[in-house]
Amino acid sequence: MSESSRYQPQAIERQWQQRWSDDQLHQTPDAGSHTYMALSMFPYPSGNLHMGHVRNYVITDVIARVARMRGHQVLHPMGWDAFGLPAENAAIERGVDPGAWTDQNIAAMREQLQRLGLSIDWDREITTCHADYYRWTQWLFLQFLDAGLAYQKDATVNWDPVDQTVLANEQVDGEGRSWRSGAVVEKRQLRQWFLKITAYADQLLDDLEGLVGWPERVRTMQANWIGRSRGAEISFPVVDAAGNDSDKQITVFTTRADTLHGVSYVVLAPEHGLVERLTTPDQALAVAAFRDLVSAQSEQERTAEDKPKRGIPIGARVRNPASGELVPVWIADYVLAEYGTGAVMGVPAHDQRDFVFARQYELPVRQVVIPEGSDEHAFEGGAWCGDGILIHSGRFDGLSSASAREAIVAAAEQEGWGRGRTTFRLRDWLISRQRYWGCPIPVVHCDSCGVVPVPAEQLPVELPRGVALEGRGGSPLAQLESWVTVPCPRCGKPARRETDTMDTFICSSWYYLRYSDPHNTSLPFSRESVDRWLPVNQYVGGIEHAILHLLYARFFTKVLRDRGLLGFDEPFQRLLTQGMVQGITYRNPHSGRYIAPADVADPSDPRDPESGERLDTFYEKMSKSKHNGVDPAVVIDRYGADTARMFILFKAPPEKDLEWDDADVEGQYRFLQRLWRLVDGALQRELSLAGLAPGAAALAPADLTPGERELRRAVHGAIAAVSDDLQGEFQFNTAVAELMKLSNAMGEHLEAASPPLAVEALHTLLLLLAPFAPHLAEELWSRLGAPGSVHQQPWPQADPAALVRDTIPLVIQVKGKVRGNLEVPADADKATLERLALGSDIAAKWLEGRAPSRVIVVPGKLVNLVP
């Protein structure tokens, strides 16, 4: 018979990848309604596959493979988020063509990806920077334009001085830094294109509730970002010097209409449009100086919470529409022009910021709400910001805050000085970018006709090639006069193309839809295809897109639904946010320098190779600058893709961070070798899966030896456990552990087992292994003579009969403490268990003859005797 052999992944992996590709094993079926779409967030083609990618795609691959074995028609595609600044920067630095550079990177990365043995349907690959894709990005933009959801406006926007372009709010972090370049953004006044995402704010928020397959924290992050706040707008008429109402008024937004009678001043944002018109001549100079001061501050300085609040009265006064009282108008740096109405009412008694401000400028503090059940609240520490009962509020006295808010809004609406209103923190999405390597915005500016959309049949508006990129700022396209000047599509007179390109997040807001119909040349996708495959059953990607991409994609889906292009509300049914891959990191605590692990002689006592200083050791996200990265290609070269896959899946639960550890990789490699030897041993015995009729289920349990029964229990226990780990929450780490357990049990019992049982065990092992280590499973499947591909087999079913035990160890507790075990029949009822327990030596010893006052019986588990 065959000689024993060694597991050599390098020899088998490429061969199977080729075979699968030749056999079109991963092609998406076009018939059937039992569809399943498994999707990874597509990568930016940097040219280098890193471990984070590997983790992402391996997780999705296992999900796709299991779905296939469970009988679904599976769509598991891949594509490239291929517009973006790295290509343009490479062009500027090295003079290469961004398109060619990107295509090269894609080729390199595709090659690396294919080495992982992913079951991707490459026929559906999409690339966002290719005209056959971005043509439809432009087409969709025109849909937004047509729906009134795309518009231009002058606005204060975030300018990234490093990347030389504007950014959306979502792309600036809490410290005011660009998500890409890390540079602190500047504020600029520019005319820009926006998408009206705020029109969908309510839906985007409300529908989060239905996304039960999403991690709670992603949903909260989005809810926070959208930031709905229900309140009221109240208008304060501006009065003239004599105290009579003028035709002007200041409208404030408040969530605390109940505190209206406590207003002691009204504050405008320094940038508010009314400031100039309302400032009295005697205050004009001071106001101008103050506004200069404020505008000189960065956003960050201005919004720091601990910063003292500064303000100045502008001389005007307004009348409180509820009390008739006249109060002064101020401007202050703590009021933001962009939020609400850019104006607030100052209620020092009931708002901490107003309180601080009032103390500083000696403005009156008037209490109009008292905590329920108390008298007056002392204002030593600050404002009373909770709800309570109204006082000093005229006709609203005695109402609770909640009912007062309603009553005051009702009165305001009736009397015409206010109304209920909801505001959002969410801003419209700024999508213009002053860069070259992006999707051109398909509009033309005509002196006679204004903004004219490029007619759909003229799409794509192709990105001109051979543009000189110098990185000097300003839209590179604007310098290409021959491209810019076009006849107006409407009147034919000379007009100018829009020279900004779109935010690349637009491209990624709909790519998942295109996979359903990637070669469609008359539409971005057909309604039939998109409704057949989408929404995505399982989406997998990094948490860093919790707000950005995931919010934009949800917005797009809703708009396209309203345009009749698709028939669902949400794009991603379930979302798995995988954790980071971290590498061991050494840093010299004095110099702050990162030391590559290869330069650390003794990991148990890490020293700086130059100075000999002791190094700090920790795990951090892999990155070039920290020298803590592990190259997937190196791991695959050494151990094979299956080992890399198994390690990544086993080392940590998918949503947790994973600490890369070479020793553990080695351990996984050993496990796969054990499997190989296990099968090798079976081949020595001339066992075969050729007939594939295990027939073990037909064997009466009574005919089995104890070892065989143990083996069957292990086999079917593993089926049950792995199946369970792979549905609902994905617990790949415990699923792999179950495989190890099974292999351990097989190591123990396989040799002594009769052929049908051994065959059943081997068969099952390979089926369960297939999604995790697809090459090895296929190779062993083939070596055992089984027909076809292991990847086209149905997922195994556990036989409940195999799991049944005759006796179980019953735990005897006395007063909740474990005192011993008793072997009892597995099917014994409560009364029997109680009798057995009470009659046991354990009970006799610990109860010392007393009868228990209480007996708790948990069938199949334990009996607790309480004296």
Add this chain to the structure above:
RNA sequence: GCGCCCGUAGCCCAAUCGGUAGCAGGCAGGUCACUUAAAAUGACUCCAGUGCGGGUUCGAAUCCCGCCGGGCGCACCA
């Protein structure tokens, strides 16, 4: 400041409804076997009482309260 998540052996991690904390699994360590030796392999094995303090319960890693430590989000949003 507000909200969410996490804390179990030296390390990574398990533990349906609250029901024997690990014959879940792995890494590292130790002993032994095989070997001339080593590697590889196999067998056995050491190690925690679940961050801390209370509470509920017959019984708490699991539920509740308060702390400590770590991570994340939001934060002058009216």
